[in-house]
Amino acid sequence: MSIESGLAAHFKTPDGCSRPGVSWLVRIEHGGHTYHARVKALMANDASRATRRDESYQANATLQYLSTLLDSGWHPAQDLEHTIDVGNPPGAPMLPWWKFW
Secondary structure (H helix, E strand, O other): OEEEEEEEEEEEOOOOOEEEEEEEEEEEEEOOEEEEEEEEEEEOOOOOHHHHHOHHHHHHHHHHHHHHHHHOOOOOOOOOOEEEEEOOOOOOOOOOOOOOO
């Protein structure tokens, strides 16, 4: 499984709001065939500035999401609309928004 491309943008959500995120195109080699899945990874409201800038972390969260789906029995030939929320990594310090230092 590998990332082929990503498009950073603001995406409309079902409630009508717009949220920043990346639409990732992922190539999946499964059972001797090659498939593609598009995953919209939206930034969680409390995502830190560092998380929002860390494209590697966002891409890895996307790959982990698809890997978990595959492990649970999903087949890449099944057409699904994939949308995930990307929050801060475990153990990331949570500073109050008003602290500048």
